[in-house]
Amino acid sequence: MEPAQAWALAGSPGARGPEEPGNLPWFHDQVVPAGSCSSRVIVHLDLDCFYAQVEMISNPELKGKPLGVQQKSLVVTCNYEARELGVKKLMNVRDAKEKCPQLVLVNGEDLTRYREMSYRVTDLLEEFSPVVERLGFDENFVDITDMVEKRLQQLQSDELAVLTVSGHVYNEQPVNLHDVLHRRLLIGSQMAAEMREAMCDRLGLTGCAGVASNKLLAKLVSGVFKPNQQTVLLPESSQHLIHSLKHIKEMPGIGYKTAKRLEALGISSVHDLQTFSPKILEKELGIAVAQRIQKLSFGEDNSPVTPSGLPQSFSEEDSFKKCASEVEAKSKIEELLASLLNRVCQDGRKPHTVRLTIRRYSPEKHCSRESRQCPIPSHVIQKLGAGNYDAITPMVDVLMKLFRNMVNVKMPFHLTLLSVCFCNLKAVKTAKKGTIDYYLTPSSSTTSHLGKRSFKMKDTHMED
DNA sequence: TGGGGTTAT
DNA sequence: ATAACCC
Numbered sequence: 001m002e003p004a005q006a007w008a009l010a011g012s013p014g015a016r017g018p019e020e021p022g023n024l025p026w027f028h029d030q031v032v033p034a035g036s037c038s039s040r041v042i043v044h045l046d047l048d049c050f051y052a053q054v055e056m057i058s059n060p061e062l063k064g065k066p067l068g069v070q071q072k073s074l075v076v077t078c079n080y081e082a083r084e085l086g087v088k089k090l091m092n093v094r095d096a097k098e099k100c101p102q103l104v105l106v107n108g109e110d111l112t113r114y115r116e117m118s119y120r121v122t123d124l125l126e127e128f129s130p131v132v133e134r135l136g137f138d139e140n141f142v143d144i145t146d147m148v149e150k151r152l153q154q155l156q157s158d159e160l161a162v163l164t165v166s167g168h169v170y171n172e173q174p175v176n177l178h179d180v181l182h183r184r185l186l187i188g189s190q191m192a193a194e195m196r197e198a199m200c201d202r203l204g205l206t207g208c209a210g211v212a213s214n215k216l217l218a219k220l221v222s223g224v225f226k227p228n229q230q231t232v233l234l235p236e237s238s239q240h241l242i243h244s245l246k247h248i249k250e251m252p253g254i255g256y257k258t259a260k261r262l263e264a265l266g267i268s269s270v271h272d273l274q275t276f277s278p279k280i281l282e283k284e285l286g287i288a289v290a291q292r293i294q295k296l297s298f299g300e301d302n303s304p305v306t307p308s309g310l311p312q313s314f315s316e317e318d319s320f321k322k323c324a325s326e327v328e329a330k331s332k333i334e335e336l337l338a339s340l341l342n343r344v345c346q347d348g349r350k351p352h353t354v355r356l357t358i359r360r361y362s363p364e365k366h367c368s369r370e371s372r373q374c375p376i377p378s379h380v381i382q383k384l385g386a387g388n389y390d391a392i393t394p395m396v397d398v399l400m401k402l403f404r405n406m407v408n409v410k411m412p413f414h415l416t417l418l419s420v421c422f423c424n425l426k427a428v429k430t431a432k433k434g435t436i437d438y439y440l441t442p443s444s445s446t447t448s449h450l451g452k453r454s455f456k457m458k459d460t461h462m463e464d
Numbered sequence: 465t466g467g468g469g470t471t472a473t
Numbered sequence: 474a475t476a477a478c479c480c
Contacts, residue, residue, distance in 0.1 A: 050480095071466040090465060111467065136469065136480025255478050288472085289477090308470090317467055355474095367465090371474065419467090 040145045041188040044218035047207040048227040050138035052079040069108035134308040143305035148187045166193035167230035171237040189232040216301035238299040273297040314343050317419030326409045336420040341388045351422035356402040359417035372402040
């Protein structure tokens with residue numbers, strides 16, 4: 001944990017800082033009436049090399065050694081010991097071994113344990129505020145505006161005077177305790193520290209946090225001090241933060257494609273994007289993208305933290321060098337399906353749509369995927385859940401129809417990826433107590449709903 | 465380049 | 474159904 005920073009008190013009487021407004025007495029509330037300003041406090045939490053951390057928890061003997069997590073021929077992530085020896089994320093296994101012959105590799109193609117730990121993190125954060133948005137398996141946004149406001153109201157004026165930051169302040173900007181926005185962000189930094197401490201104490205995980213007034217800035221600032229540290233951004237430093245990006249591709253929300261198109265327009269820096277003609281940008285990218293990314297370039301992002309809740313889809317995929325026959329494809333699809341049925345069973349909800357995705361081999365060309373989807377026949381949906389053994393054969397039949405719809409099996413083909421996705425998940429009707437349905441519904445008594453992420457109990461005798 | 469996810473069109 | 478984005 002970082003030591004309390006000396007400049008946390010830089011806004012005390014006598015210290016420099018932004019000029020005090022008028023003749024306001026110390027700690028007099030500012031002109032912005034409570035509750036009437038729409039400024040938010042957002043925290044972004046980002047676990048350190050998440051897969052590697054999970055592996056080190058699974059097998060503590062790996063701790064202290066350079067560790068990489070391998071999927072196929074890639075080291076998808078690695079711990080900090082490995083990074084110090086030159087291993088990078090998404091590095092080829094051959095290059096990684098060459099750089100670091102002592103590198104220990106574990107296979108990370110099965111995401112089950114990562115997914116489970118990921119949801120434990122989200123669940124923990126939801127104890128602080130229900131407004132938690134997941135981003136991948138290892139990042140979460142939390143909107144703590146309301147909690148911060150409540151804590152500030154509780155504070156007495158003598159406590160306000162000694163309010164301190166937890167962790168770093170971006171750009172070493174002095175804190176002004178007279179500024180209500182600063183006060184709120186400091187409380188936010190303390191709550192972020194509490195979240196990180198809870199993650200460490202209860203799950204054994206370390207990570208970074210960023211606290212700012214919107215998602216974009218919180219995410220950008222969370223990565224400033226790594227690993228296992230946190231940073232708060234005060235509003236006066238937001239321009240400094242966004243201009244610290246060396247290229248617009250580093251802006252979250254500007255991906256590979258958009259960056260390429262912007263580059264074709266001569267836009268490569270944040271400043272280029274800020275000053276580019278909005279009209280021309282709208283014509284090139286469409287009004288929606290143009291307006292959104294140009295706002296991003298100023299550090300403006302009004303997108304809400306959208307609670308993720310339960311997942312919208314479950315998918316499993318496998319990539320390989322070559323799949324060129326229908327029987328081969330069928331056996332791979334059966335494998336993917338077996339794992340998926342287990343997951344769907346545990347979730348408790350039922351998918352109403354299934355999708356099959358393939359990637360065809362093509363030399364050089366950027367890999368594009370094709371997919372076909374269809375409703376799951378209702379009689380198959382009903383077979384989902386219990387042992388789901390009766391569901392597998394009809395599901396494979398459905399999937400092979402989708403397969404033959406995409407791939408002409410009478411012609412030679414060469415696939416490099418297969419993926420099966422269950423989506424359009426619907427809650428299983430829960431029969432009301434006392435009704436006829438309650439006593440006739442077969443699955444309701446084996447479903448346990450302990451909070452949001454319910455699960456199916458393993459076959460146990462049914463009482464009650 | 466893996467094995468996932470989301471939203472917009 | 475695809476394309477873009479995120480990790």
